[in-house]
Amino acid sequence: SYELTQPSSVSVSPGQTASITCSGDKLGDKYTCWYQQKPGQSPVLVIYQDTRRPSGIPERFSGSNSGNTATLTISGTQGMDEADYFCQAWDSSTDVVFGGGTKLTVL
């Protein structure tokens, strides 16, 4: 089965850039999306099709995907960005696959 691997936690200072990685075999050949989930809330789509932002998502959120790694980048990180982030890809053999999630701490 296809697997996606994320770091369990990432820390960033306010105003700095946070990068969260998602690794999988030939992930760059698939489209990746990213979800933000704050405590007690449902996931929110923040990046889709590797680099696209849904309407309403701030420009400081961006994404990339190449080789075996997709990356979610948050520029000028704010306290409100503190959340869990999950990557997701689709594989024809296993359908939707999620990464294990990364807890982003802004301190």
Add this chain to the structure above:
Amino acid sequence: EVQLVESGGDLVQPGGSLRLSCAASGFTFSSYEMNWVRQAPGKGLQWVSYISSSGSSIYYADSVKGRFTVSRDNAKNSLYLQMNSLRAEDTAVYYCARTIAAAGKRNDYWGQGTLVTVSS
């Protein structure tokens, strides 16, 4: 405004059954694929099941295959998940999510979730 509202979660004994519902509004339900995704307490997201817009294509995660059945009623704008032979490891918040299948698949709207607890 797109809304997805799950219901049906409850405390159930191991081996028991439960039926979850997801009421959709604010969009043309019959035009969209749907997913069920669950999240065990303090854990990550796990895909559970997929159903195409017409209901003709259905897929399940290996962990629920043979025990769970997904269905939909486009006339009632509703999605369902019938869960049988429930196990402790099925304890989770269950979300329904609208799915866009273009350039991969993404879940662009999620419900608030409904909690299923399997315990004696």
